[in-house]
Amino acid sequence: MNISLIGSGNVATHLAQALYDLKHQIVQVYSQNLKNAQQLASLVQAQPVYQLQELQPADLYLIAVKDSAIAEIAAQLAPLNIQGIVAHTSGSTALDAIQQSSPHYGVFYPLQTFSKAKAVDFSQVPLLLEGSSAKVIQQLDILARQLSTQVYHYSTQQRRSLHLAAVIACNFSNYLYSVADDYLTRQGVDFDLLKPLILETASKIQHHAPIHMQTGPAVRHDQGILDMHQQMLESQPQLQQVYELLSQGIMHLHMSGNKN
């Protein structure tokens, strides 16, 4: 396929490289910031552009920009009379947000966390598809299955639920890792010691329901430790609040009869 990228951030970069590796032709890379467009374009032998009017015909235009900019991009694409498929890559934006962009539009959402510093193996990344017609979905499906074994046709509402759950389970976990790192650094203890435990915690729930894997002082109702931890966090009131709320959450979840 001839594919152009609209955007040059983490998602655009990883998708462009994965599609390029699959021998698709990356036609153009658009970014408002020409330098960013040039940087990504050079990696995938594409033409960098910084004005949407410069977009050439392509089979697929993938919009990978921040959510708040998607509708505006779609509005700017409207007068360009695009005949290819325009698909956004967002977890939370409705399919209809890009209705104006082309007669053929869809969603191509990779449920994964992308950082420029770290390569991603797409083969296990769930790809959630939506389309303005069965034909659009079919074409996105063919492309998606070249990238991944995990391809799903999901409604906007289902996709939004997954994205919210991903924020809770992943973005917030990463925040907790950061807080633990910061706390240990203040105590002169090496955060590296925690890394095997963090990995094991995420590995355990691959094959067991997380509610049955809960350990720690809150689920044991070990008030002595809970109190000691509150005291140890006395100089960090915001972290104290996080500790309190999540411990209460654990106790509440395990009291409501969910525990086996």
Added chain:
Amino acid sequence: MNISLIGSGNVATHLAQALYDLKHQIVQVYSQNLKNAQQLASLVQAQPVYQLQELQPADLYLIAVKDSAIAEIAAQLAPLNIQGIVAHTSGSTALDAIQQSSPHYGVFYPLQTFSKAKAVDFSQVPLLLEGSSAKVIQQLDILARQLSTQVYHYSTQQRRSLHLAAVIACNFSNYLYSVADDYLTRQGVDFDLLKPLILETASKIQHHAPIHMQTGPAVRHDQGILDMHQQMLESQPQLQQVYELLSQGIMHLHMSGNKN
């Protein structure tokens, strides 16, 4: 070594099995609940006992009971005139809590999460040691290095800091996984789709500082998505509160100049 276990829960079970696999002799397994003692003892060819007075001479007694019971166990061991090393396995209990138990006492804390349902590879588990004398530490060190490549001599305060950080980074993350699972189930979406993302989130910080791996709407200050998520959680006020507090935490952490 001749080793007896005081306790029959997750930590006792995994330690007993790992030491048994290393050809140490597991002499006895104590539990107040004889059935639990019998169950573990049968796995490691040990004698089950349900009264501390029945303990026979051993080189090492490992206490693996809940924190609140450790001091009482130590008090009950006091009159037994034990000559071997008595070591507890807790992250948060002071070394001195078991001072009465024997002239030779220490701490043998495996920094890992144990569930009976899941086997643990001890070789990468950090073992934190403390002892009443250099000789005790040395003997625990020899044993620890048979189990793991990650052996550290840490003070009670350092060990407590690590345990608190582990609660934050791991117990709380597992709670967030549970909450995400519960939420998706209510929405009729399969939690399995999140699993690769959860694993990738934990994998990323093995080689990168977590603060530099933060993604999601909060760190992007994407108010539109943050508001939509709050609305989607309207029927679950406690989860709404968790979402709000952790999102604020992310914004705060990344404003305080920690971001690269």
